[in-house]
Amino acid sequence: MKKLTVAVMLVAILAACAPAATPAPTQVPPTQVPPTQAPTTPPTPSAPTLLTDKLGTAADLVPTDAEIAAAKAALGTGKIGVIPCTMGSEYHSTVANSALARAKELGITAEVFDPQAKAEQQISAIENFVSAGAKVIVICVLDPSVVKSALQSAADAGVFIVQTSGRESAINGIGISVEDSDLGCANGELTGEAVNQILGGKATVAILDYPDLPNVVIRADNIEKCLKQTAPNVTIVGRFKGGITDFGQTSMENALQAHPDIDVVASINDAGAYGALTALQAAKKDPAKTIIVGIDAEAHALELIKAGGMYYGTIDSNPSATGVMAINAAIKLLAHATVEKNIKVDIVKITKATLP
C-alpha cells in the first residue's frame, strides 16, 4: 500500500494555482433596476451586471455580435475551462462537448478537464485552469462544500464562474441548471403518474440512488417526495445504489431477492436504470406491469422507451442546450453585459407518447 500511496501523492502534486485579474460582477438585488444604457454606443461597463429579480431562460443568454466581439477582446489569449461532473456519462459528456462545439463556433478557445466524478479532482482542475490563464470556468459542481473555497479563490483572482449544477450557489458568475430537486421531482411525478395509470395506484418501488454525490441524493429525496405525492399508495422498499449500469444491476438483483414483488424502479439517472432493466428482465417480470423511469434522456433510454416494455420514461434535462447556454453565459460575463444571474434549463418528461 505504501507504493500506492506514493503514486497517489505523485498525481496530487500536479495541482497548482496562480492568480489572474478581471473585475468582479455587480450583483443587483431584486428590487433594483439595472442601469439604463444610452442609445448611442455606451462605454463598456467595468463589470457585468447580474440581475437576481427573476429566473432567466436560454433566450436571456443569447449574445449580440457586439458582446461576442467584446468577449473575444476580453479573453485575448486566455481560454474557457470546462469542468464537467464526469465525461463518463452521456449527459455530462454531452454538456461538455456541446460547450466545446459552441466555443469553436464562436472562435473561442475552450478546454475540458474530466474530474471523473471526484469532487477533489475538481479542486485541482479549477486551480490548474486559473494557473493556465482561464478567464471563465464552466463547472458542474459535484459537491459545493468541497469546491467552494477553490471557486472563491478563482473568483478572487478575477475568473468568472458559470455553474451548470446547483445554480443558486454560483460564485462570481452565472448559474445555469436544471436543479437536482426539479429533476428528482419530475421523475417522481412521472413514476407516480405511470403507477396510477398502469398499476392502479399501487406498486412496490425501489429507488436507485448514488449516495457518493450529495447533489444526486437531492434527486433521490425528491423522487421519493413527489412520487408519494402523486401516488400515495405506493410502497417504497428502499434506496439502492445505482448511478452506473453495474451498480444498478447488482443492486436490483439483490433487492429482488429481498423484495421479489418490486414492480417499479425510479432511478436518479438512465445509466443505473439500464442495469435495473437487465435485472428485472432476468427475473422475468411482466413488461406490461413493470415500470422503470430514469433521468437524462440518453439516446439508449429513448430507444428503450420507443420500443415499449418496462422502460416507461425519462426526464430530459437538455444537456446540449445546457452546454450552449454555458458558453453564451461566459460571453455575457466577459462582455460585462447585463444578464440574469440564475438561469433555468427547461426539463421535459419523456414517455413513448411524447416521442416522435
Next chain:
Amino acid sequence: MFSRAGIKPQKLIEIIGENGFIFIFILWVVVLSLTTDTFLKSQNIFTVLRQAAIVSIVAIGEMLVMLLGGMDVSLAALLGFSGIVAVSLMVKFDLSPLLAGLASVLVGGLIGFLNGVLVTKVKINSVIATLGMMYVLNGMALAYTQGKTIVGPQLDQIGFLSRGYLGPVPVPVLLMFIFYVVFYFVLNKTVFGAYIYAIGSNEKASWLAGIKVDGMKILAFSVAGLLAGAGGLLQASRQGSATSSMGNEFLFPILTAVILGGISLSGGKGKIQNTLIAAVFLMTITNGMVLLGISLYVQSIVSGVILIIALSLDRLRYRQR
C-alpha cells in the same frame, strides 16, 4: 495455552493471517441465515456467485502479479477497455461474437504484456507503471466512446455468458469455477506455479537459481491482462452495453479480494482458493446488507472496515517474520 493444546501461537497467527477472514465470512453467513429467510435460497446463492464471477476471475490475474511482489492497478481499467473493444467490434464493425470476444481478450493480454515490459525492462515500479496505464486506458475509453453508451442488438449473442444456464448453474458461475480449477492446478502442480511462488519469496535467489525472473513477470502480467480481457467480455455481456466507465468500480473489489484472500503484499505467499472465497465474501456483504435492509449510506463504511481488517491481518504475518 495454545502451545499446551498443540498449536503454537506463531502458527495460530499465521493461520489467522491467511484464513482469518473465512471465520468472519462464516459468521456473516450464519447471521444472514438466521436473520433473513432468503439468504440460503439457491436463487440468492447463485445471484451472489454470479455477481462474484467477474471480480474473482480478474482477481486471479491480480493475484499472480501480487504473488510476484508487484501490483497491477490497471486491471479494472483494462476490463472496461476490453469490454468496449468487444462491444464496438460487434456493434460497429459487425464482427462475430467469437472473434470480437477473442480480440478483447487478446487486447487485454497485449496490454498486460506491455505492463510487464514496463516493469521488467524499463524498470518502472509496478504500481506506477500500471497507474499510468490505467490513466491511458481510461482516457482511450473516454475518447473512443465520447461518454456515450455503445449498445446494439448484436450483444444479445453474448448474453448467455452472463445470463445463460448450464443445467441449474449460471454460465458465469461455471466459468468462474473452471478458471479457478485451472489456475489452482497451474499454481500448485506446475513449474510455472512453483516459479511464481519462488520469485515472490526471494527474487534474487530465484534469479541465481536460473529462473528467468523477468520472463516470468512479463508472463504473469500478460496472463493478468488476458483475464481482465475475459472479465471485460463478461461485463459487456452482463450489462448488455459498454460505457467508458464500465471498469471504474472494479479496482476496489479486485484488490480487496486478493488482499483479503491472504495474498501477501510482499509476494510469495497465498492460496488461490482464498481469493475466490474472498471475492464471494465481498459480494455476500453487499447482498446481505440489502437483505437486512441496512441503509445504503453505511455500506461503504463496512467495505472500508473489511479492507482495514484484511490489511491488519496481513501486517500480523509480516510481524512474525
